[in-house]
Amino acid sequence: MIVENSGTVLSVRDLTAEVEGTPILKGVNLEIKAGEIHAIMGPNGSGKSTFSKVLAGHPAYKVTGGEVIFQGNNLLEMEPEERAQSGVFMAFQYPLEIPGVTNLDFLRVAYNSRRKVQGLEELDAFDFDEIVQEKLEVVKMNPTFLNRSVNEGFSGGEKKRNEILQMALLEPKLAILDETDSGLDIDALKIVANGVNQLATPDNAILLITHYQRLLNYIVPDFVHVMADGRVITSGGKELALELESRGYDWVLEENVSEVGAK
Amino acid sequence: MSIQVTPDLNQVGVVSSVDTELLSLYQTQSIAVQEPELVSLLQAIRDRAAETVQQSKIPTTRDEEWRFTDLSALKSVNFQAASSSKPNLAALESLLLPEARSRLVFVNGVYAPDLSAVTLPDGIIASNLDGLPPAYHSQIKKYLAQLPGAQEVFTALNTAAIADVAIVWIPKNIVVETPIHLLFISTASNTPIVSQPRCLVVAESNSSVTLIEDYFNQMTNLEAEETEAEVGEAVYFTNAVTEIWLAENAQVNHTRIERDSPEAFHIGKTAIAQARDSRYTCTAITLGAKLSRHNLEIFQTGEQTQTILNGLTKISGNQLADTHSTLALNHPYGTSLQQHKCIVGDRAHAVFNGKIFVPKPAQQTDAAQLNRNLLLSPKARVDTKPQLEITADNVKCAHGATVSQLDDDEVFYLQSRGLNATDARNLLVNAFAAEIINQIPIPSLQQTLLKTINL
Numbered sequence: 163m164i165v166e167n168s169g170t171v172l173s174v175r176d177l178t179a180e181v182e183g184t185p186i187l188k189g190v191n192l193e194i195k196a197g198e199i200h201a202i203m204g205p206n207g208s209g210k211s212t213f214s215k216v217l218a219g220h221p222a223y224k225v226t227g228g229e230v231i232f233q234g235n236n237l238l239e240m241e242p243e244e245r246a247q248s249g250v251f252m253a254f255q256y257p258l259e260i261p262g263v264t265n266l267d268f269l270r271v272a273y274n275s276r277r278k279v280q281g282l283e284e285l286d287a288f289d290f291d292e293i294v295q296e297k298l299e300v301v302k303m304n305p306t307f308l309n310r311s312v313n314e315g316f317s318g319g320e321k322k323r324n325e326i327l328q329m330a331l332l333e334p335k336l337a338i339l340d341e342t343d344s345g346l347d348i349d350a351l352k353i354v355a356n357g358v359n360q361l362a363t364p365d366n367a368i369l370l371i372t373h374y375q376r377l378l379n380y381i382v383p384d385f386v387h388v389m390a391d392g393r394v395i396t397s398g399g400k401e402l403a404l405e406l407e408s409r410g411y412d413w414v415l416e417e418n419v420s421e422v423g424a425k
Numbered sequence: 426m427s428i429q430v431t432p433d434l435n436q437v438g439v440v441s442s443v444d445t446e447l448l449s450l451y452q453t454q455s456i457a458v459q460e461p462e463l464v465s466l467l468q469a470i471r472d473r474a475a476e477t478v479q480q481s482k483i484p485t486t487r488d489e490e491w492r493f494t495d496l497s498a499l500k501s502v503n504f505q506a507a508s509s510s511k512p513n514l515a516a517l518e519s520l521l522l523p524e525a526r527s528r529l530v531f532v533n534g535v536y537a538p539d540l541s542a543v544t545l546p547d548g549i550i551a552s553n554l555d556g557l558p559p560a561y562h563s564q565i566k567k568y569l570a571q572l573p574g575a576q577e578v579f580t581a582l583n584t585a586a587i588a589d590v591a592i593v594w595i596p597k598n599i600v601v602e603t604p605i606h607l608l609f610i611s612t613a614s615n616t617p618i619v620s621q622p623r624c625l626v627v628a629e630s631n632s633s634v635t636l637i638e639d640y641f642n643q644m645t646n647l648e649a650e651e652t653e654a655e656v657g658e659a660v661y662f663t664n665a666v667t668e669i670w671l672a673e674n675a676q677v678n679h680t681r682i683e684r685d686s687p688e689a690f691h692i693g694k695t696a697i698a699q700a701r702d703s704r705y706t707c708t709a710i711t712l713g714a715k716l717s718r719h720n721l722e723i724f725q726t727g728e729q730t731q732t733i734l735n736g737l738t739k740i741s742g743n744q745l746a747d748t749h750s751t752l753a754l755n756h757p758y759g760t761s762l763q764q765h766k767c768i769v770g771d772r773a774h775a776v777f778n779g780k781i782f783v784p785k786p787a788q789q790t791d792a793a794q795l796n797r798n799l800l801l802s803p804k805a806r807v808d809t810k811p812q813l814e815i816t817a818d819n820v821k822c823a824h825g826a827t828v829s830q831l832d833d834d835e836v837f838y839l840q841s842r843g844l845n846a847t848d849a850r851n852l853l854v855n856a857f858a859a860e861i862i863n864q865i866p867i868p869s870l871q872q873t874l875l876k877t878i879n880l
């Protein structure tokens with residue numbers, strides 16, 4: 163929701179980044195305020211995941227220019243864990259499997275690392291269990307998933323739900339959800355979307371990366387941006403997503419060639 | 426110390442005198458037993474082994490069995506027999522396992538009765554040779570130094586120097602409820618010392634026991650301030666031999682932990698005889714020593730045995746840890762499940778060689794071996810060699826070896842959830858190690874070891 167006079171959560175200016183010497187992000191600009199839900203759409207390979215990983219601090223991506231201010235702080239100077247601890251959360255497009263670490267232990271370690279930074283006491287297994295049980299409700303996840311290794315043998319949809327469970331526990335200020343809807347059947351999509359809606363508040367912000375308008379029927383964005391070739395080439399309201407759905411990307415790309423070229 | 430040069434050793438030229446020095450180490454240890462019958466038994470065993478030693482050479486990297494493990498550093502140290510040294514019980518506090526109500530403690534290879542404690546029901550024996558009831562005196566020669574492989578040079582060196590023996594003897598049909606802890610402590614000293622501990626375990630038919638065999642350097646466990654300031658890392662040589670006999674349907678769960686000083690040398694032999702229907706489980710954890718070698722040899726003497734071998738090596742710095750296992754099956758219906766993992770950091774070097782023999786008579790054998798290695802640095806190295814020799818035609822044998830590194834994306838995933846890079850790496854390394862450590866049937870020991878594994 164757009165909230166009058168709300169503070170800026172994220173401000174990205176002319177962000178450029180490369181991987182192994184190849185430029186991927188070529189000048190991204192984006193401003194997100196508290197309470198807002200933004201969606202980024204765009205063709206495959208346009209740099210959407212790269213953008214989200216750069217925000218989360220993945221070491222494979224080298225920032226070559228521009229700035230990212232998160233709640234008044236220079237995000238790019240922070241280690242990945244500091245970003246997480248200060249409220250940035252990215253739900254992975256492809257969540258990793260971690261054999262040998264139980265989901266419950268993983269969730270508790272993550273939860274406690276956040277609490278430590280907030281100056282709160284770490285929770286033992288017993289107290290944590292109560293909290294996690296409550297959060298399982300958000301994504302309607304079966305408690306048996308807690309005792310399995312992190313994401314190991316989870317179906318695609320179960321992995322995505324597990325990401326949202328982590329979001330529910332960590333209560334981020336900025337949640338970046340990279341294709342959390344991909345590969346979900348309609349029931350799972352409703353559950354995940356409903357979970358995200360429960361977690362959205364006037365104080366936090368959500369950045370959805372998606373290819374499908376379908377998700378945006380359930381999580382209604384305030385702004386929709388189109389990313390192509392490492393830039394946000396156009397932005398609009400939720401209607402833009404509908405238009406992209408029916409007309410594809412070509413018209414946006416064409417309309418913006420002149421604009422981008424003139425820059 | 427007199428140096429005898431045998432004709433055989435003369436032939437190897439320059440290395441012979443250093444060889445001889447190491448090989449004459451058995452002469453530094455005298456028999457520490459009172460009972461005349463046992464003294465003469467030990468003397469006979471020692472004499473026979475001394476002959477073997479005199480005809481042996483210290484292996485070099487030209488020997489196939491020692492290709493990756495260069496013993497020159499071991500040969501260049503001048504080891505002395507240990508002088509008596511007694512740590513007090515308080516210093517050992519952290520090593521004691523609350524689950525194990527009985528322990529035998531040996532300090533530099535010498536039995537320490539005042540540090541030991543045995544609380545076992547009547548008939549179950551855990552003692553040194555002097556504590557062995559006379560009824561067993563005549564029986565012991567059927568077992569002591571009787572397993573195949575006794576000719577191997579370090580085994581013979583140990584046998585030629587047997588001064589005393591840690592004995593665990595479980596009579597027929599007895600299930601020992603609490604684990605028995607065999608603790609071998611080396612104490613730091615200015616002169617490098619040698620100790621050659623010896624264990625003998627006999628599990629009679631239908632008996633069951635859990636054992637922890639633990640090699641530790643006392644100084645490495647002091648408070649950090651004390652260790653750094655007062656003593657360097659202790660240099661010593663432990664040459665240990667353990668023989669375990671499982672009679673029909675016996676079960677032995679054996680945990681072996683080597684956590685010697687990072688400057689120590691450790692060569693250990695575990696030799697097992699498994700009679701029909703017996704079940705032997707070994708969980709061997711190798712953490713310490715500059716150079717360590719574990720020779721694990723299983724000899725099946727009857728059909729339908731079960732053998733479970735778990736191994737974990739975690740080394741860093743310039744450590745070298747070599748595990749050579751041999752599973753010699755000779756009877757039908759045996760099963761074996763071997764899983765060996767190595768975590769190698771810095772410039773350390775791990776070696777794994779797993780032999781499994783399945784000759785013609787061993788039909789219906791089911792053997793599986795898996796070796797997984799995690800390299801934590803670009804200079805870390807692992808040499809792994811499965812060696813399956815199968816001539817029986819109706820068997821199931823599987824083996825595999827993998828080498829991997831910590832996955833940057835996994836580390837990042839954990840960091841993105843708030844763990845710092847070190848904690849993230851530790852969590853992943855721990856998860857890799859836990860699969861083996863969780864096999865140890867002693868919860869307190871699992872906890873201690875998992876903490877030690879942290880980077």
Ligand SMILES: Nc1ncnc2c1ncn2[C@@H]1O[C@H](COP(=O)(O)OP(=O)(O)OP(=O)(O)O)[C@@H](O)[C@H]1O
Nearest residue numbers: 181182186204205206207208209210211212213222
């Ligand atoms: N680690 C990497 N190494 C090499 N190339 C990479 C790497 N990561 C991304 N790229 C390249 O960067 C470009 C952008 O990839 P990115 O994953 O950000 O696209 P995307 O918009 O998320 O695509 P999709 O919609 O398919 O998820 C692609 O051409 C991709 O191949």
Ligand SMILES: [Mg+2]
Nearest residue numbers: 210211212255
């Ligand atoms: Mg993507």
